[in-house]
Amino acid sequence: MNPEREAQKARFLRDHGLASARRERLTGDASTRSYERLYPARGGSLIFMDQPPAVESEPCPPDATPAERQAAGYNALARLAAGRVDAFVAIAAWLRGQGLSAPTIIAADAAQGLAVLEDLGDALFARLIEQGQDEAPLYDDAIETLAWMHEVEPPPVLAYDGVRWPLLTYDGLALKTGGEIILEWFPRLKPELSFSTEAIAEWEAIWSPIRSRGEKGAHVFCHRDYHAENLIWLPDRSGPARVGLLDFQDALKAHPAWDMSMLLHDARRDVSPEVEQRALARYFELRPQVDREHFLADYHALGALNVVRILGIFARLVTRDGKPRYAAFMPRLWTYLDRCLADRQLGELTSWLDRQIPCEFRK
Secondary structure, three states: OOHHHHHHHHHHHHHOOOOOOEEEEOOOOOOOOEEEEEEOOOOOOEEEEEOOOOOOOOOOOOOOOHHHHHHHOHHHHHOOOOOOHHHHHHHHHHHHHOOOEOOOEEEEEOOOOEEEEEOOOOOEHHHHHHOOOOHHHHHHHHHHHHHHHHOOOOOOEEEEOOEEEEOOEOOHHHHHHHHOHHHHHHHHHOOOOOOOHHHHHHHHHHHHHHHHHHHHOOOEEEOOOOOOOOEEEOOOOOHHHHEEEOOOOOOEEEOHHHHHHHHHOOOOOOOOHHHHHHHHHHHHHHOOOOOHHHHHHHHHHHHHHHHHHHHHHHHHHHHOOOOHHHHHHHHHHHHHHHHHHOOHHHHHHHHHHHHHOOHHHOO
């Protein structure tokens, strides 16, 4: 615990009339953020977000060149928000303006990296399903909310209460950055593996046209971390507002298949082929103007890229960050990848994986 940071947090709470609120630390995730639940003397509970400034590399400036992004670091390359509170605040306001259930901002100081938020509760989709609730209606609602977001053309800049945040595009460089993590970190997880210069060149040739499709199709708001651990069931609300949204500060403008992959290729829980097919059918029902065949081809290709990206991130978390629990999620991801690879258009990728990462290393 950093005493200086704790004093700063205490001052922030005092300045916003919450000095006497009882504080309860919440379980963290793979990010550099932390959360507490606040219990003021009067009224319901609130959420206290702590994202220390300067912990991560800077986010991507809107006009940065590829070379400038490379020099700035991973967050700029991947177009991640570096946990910035101003990103969360501006995006939350825009989502609420679309009739969706992002937390209301009670107080925020972007420079300090602190915010107090509406508490949407603990009814995470993942926990409800673990407790026996039927997953099908929950995924139906998740798809309804996703389709609602995809019907709105997002603005280039999101603004709220003096805060402005650019909504950048999930472009080819960001997609490339994510897809290449596995090349560096999987051999560290599995030392028996190595990728030759020729294998890496072949990898690039396979993914380049897929990334181009992803960038060309980037026209909808993308939550970017849209899965059952970040969705909260709010049955007292109606329509797409029944799904509470969390952890959206890395949002971009992206291909509509990306969030679909995040939802249906969920690293932390099994999404069955039946649930996946039902969800896709529901999406096409809600958005009949979408070309089903074209969308599914992009969903399989970009879904494969997304799964490969997550495999690389988890390999990095295990080997670099000393978080072995993420290894347990990897077999599930390989199963999702196999589903994507059933698309015959991805035959070259299937061949590359069979040669470079044989089945015995996908466990």
